Amino acid sequence: MSRQSQHRLKDIARELGVSTSTVSRALSNHPHVSEETKERVKQAVEKAGYQLNAMASSLRKSKSNIIGLIVPRISMYFQSAVITAIQNELQKCDYNLMIFQSNESPALEKQLVNVLHALRVEGLIVSTTLYTEDFSPFDVFSKANVPLVFYDRVPKGYSAHKIKGDDYQGAYKSTLHLLEQGCRRIAHISGPLSCSLYSERYAGYQDALKKHKVALDESLVFFHELTHENALKTCQVLFAEEPYPDAFFTSNDTTAIAVMEYANKLKLSIPEDLKLAGYSNDPRVQIVHPAITSVEQFPYEMGEHAARLIMDLVRQNVRPGRSFISLTTPIELIKRESSKALSLTC
Structure with missing residues (x-):
């Protein structure tokens, strides 16, 4: 002071x-x-x-009562819900949250890791970028015995505490639902396979097709950042000539909404001509017409798990030893009008 x-x-x-x-x-x-x-x-x-002066005090005591958080983008519905849950849980423990966003840049993510380590945060929670493949920058925390927890976008082949959604089941159930409605040309738009959750969703999509003995048509599958603009560009390709897809399973709701927008321009009726399922259960899918089927990820619960785990590690209530804790949170397919089969009337 x-x-x-x-x-x-x-x-x-x-x-x-x-x-x-x-x-x-x-x-x-x-x-x-x-x-x-x-x-x-x-x-x-x-x-x-x-x-x-909390920072000066922490430097003297080597205790900051601050947990660091790195997210891809704060504006994402899923991430904003997780952030709220984490902050609420940490406040119960008299801890504060310091939030940074990587903007999907591995280089910036690495810089932020070093910044948070220099600020002596007592723990770090991370949802990685779409393109993070080198996780060695995070070693600075493990070497200093500072707790590190990954959630949602978790690393492949890197030993760490992880909390993730059941992305395989979310994709499997969504695709299976569309198949059960009679769809056979199901387009799949997903994020880069370098990101663990999208590779698992792709696997779920493939296995659902196999269950119904529907051959994978690679011309119906696209991988890119899941923005509204990218979705519209992909739609231009998929609807360039007939036969059109009879359904879409998209790995986020922003893409599902963009597909609906494009279908409306073509005068295609949903669900009569095209059935649609998204992912994340963004509140927007309930206010568009027709409402869009989506996968509920329970982001608030994932945030609570992440906060409680980091605090258990900080307070040494959990001593995993050489092993690491891995949690998988459940999903729920919320079926709405965009994917329902038409009822026959006499």
Whole structure:
């Protein structure tokens, strides 16, 4: 703390009739200081306008009460829900969350890892970029015995604590549902296979086709960043000539909505001419017409798991030894009008 801050602490201590060290301990939530004294100090501090320099304090104590978080993009519905859950859980433990976004850049992700390590965060939670293949930059945390947890986009072939959704089952159930509605030309638009969750969704899609003895048509499968613009470009290819796909299983809801937009321009009716299933259960899929079938990933629950695991590791409530903890959270296929079979009337 600065000399000016120390001077203010002395003023507060004099005003309350306690020692400066007692004021300092109260501000640090020390267990040996009574709740009554902590509250008196808190009120006096607020009145004086004093602010604790948390970073300087952490450098002295080697304890920051901060958990770092790196996400691909904060704007993604799934990630924003996870972030909210993580922050809420950490606050219950009197920990704060420091959030950075990698913008799908492995180079920036590596830089952020080093920044957070230099800031002495007590743990790091990460959802990797689409293109991260070298995970050695994260070794700086494991070598320093600082807890590291990956979630959602987890590394392949890298030993670490991981929490992921059941992406294989999500894709398998979605594709199987479309097949059960009579669809046979099911287009699949997914993200780069360098990312673990998209390779698992592709595997689920393939196995559902095999179950119904439908041959894989590679001309119906596309891999790229799942943006609205990319989806429309892919639709231009898939609808360039007949026969058109009779269904789409897309690996996110942004792509599903873009497919619906393109189909509307072609005067194709959903679900009569084209059935549609997305992924993530973004709130937008419930307000478009018809509402879009999607896979619920339960992002809030995944965030809670990630926060609780990192805190268990920080507080050494969990001692995995040489093994690593791996959790798979469930999914649920939410069937809506976009994929329903038409009922026959007399």
